[in-house]
Amino acid sequence: MAEFTTGEAVALELPIARIPTRTTAFLIDVLVQFALGFALFFGAVTALLPAGADSAWLDVVTLATIVAVLVGYPVTCETVWRGRTFGKLMLGLRVVRQDGGPVDFRHALTRGLAGAIVDFWMLGGFGAIAVLTSMCSPHARRVGDVLAGTVVVHAQRPLPLPALALAPPWLTGWSAQLELSGLPEDLALAVRQYLTRFHTLTPAAQHRLGTVLVTEVCGRLRVAPPSGYPPLQILGAVIAERQRRVLPQPRFPVFPPMPLRAQ
Known part of the structure; x- marks a missing residue:
């Protein structure tokens, strides 16, 4: 493997x-x-x-x-x-x-x-x-x-599709203007793993790891993090925008996801 x-x-x-x-x-x-x-x-x-x-x-x-x-x-x-x-x-x-x-x-x-x-x-x-x-x-x-x-x-079966990140609607305009070429693969993977395992972390770990990742991601992208939003929403908006630009558009209608709640 x-x-x-x-x-x-x-x-x-x-x-x-x-x-x-x-x-x-x-x-x-x-x-x-x-x-x-x-x-x-x-x-x-x-x-x-x-x-x-x-x-x-x-x-x-x-x-x-x-x-x-x-x-x-x-x-x-x-x-x-x-x-x-x-x-x-x-x-x-x-x-x-x-x-x-x-x-x-x-x-x-x-x-x-x-x-x-x-x-x-x-x-x-x-x-x-x-x-x-x-x-x-x-x-x-x-x-x-x-x-x-x-x-x-x-690979006898089709390659698995990645799980899509969820972006809160109020941050889609901010994330759409980002220049994501400055986000390296290893950092994007770390953010993806954080979003996937978010609900398994303690509240203290959620805030601590999320804050560190937001600081590093925004530093690499050379933008200031939007104030007043939790790390989960900011990181979710970045990865969701990254997936939107890379993944092909679906050929069937997709119901909009429920917005992420502030923690």
Whole structure:
């Protein structure tokens, strides 16, 4: 198991996919790529090459087939299936970012190019480099994972959604004007944990920890904390605004939460 801190400052624990499972998924993908390459090559030779064409046409078809199979297949699959190829789908694996979020085309392209050039084929010694780098990495990352900032995990079920923070309506205008890029991930996680465990703390601990966090958060954001409001409401407004900017908007109506009461 490895802990990932998401962009919403939520800690996720996901099991890392190790070499035996990843090798099995890779071999399944190789069989799929071989069948795909065979179909593409002979389909192109039969349908596209004009009769009596010279060998240059055959070289073009061969090169295009190799690129489509070695790079196009993993990049397309991981982009469309959000981090999965056919082999990973069979084994219940998924490629995720280092923060546990889903990958996009940029990550898939980096992994695909590194896999074709370094990890597996051109310079990879048929997967030897991928195996060696995975063995040396605590999260079993090959060169493509390091360059793309990704990790392969066991994720047969959808990744859990973070619990949303609640913002009091009277502080939404203040929080909407904040420049949240100055809030580091570790501090945002500490605030998120405080909000989650608030009701398990004693009143003295609620006030003491909340005051410390408000001072540090407002110091990082270079703003003065709004006066007259308890730390719970101020921190909740900051994290709720952070989540609003990062998380996708819901596609269904959401009832407004009950406002937080002053402590």
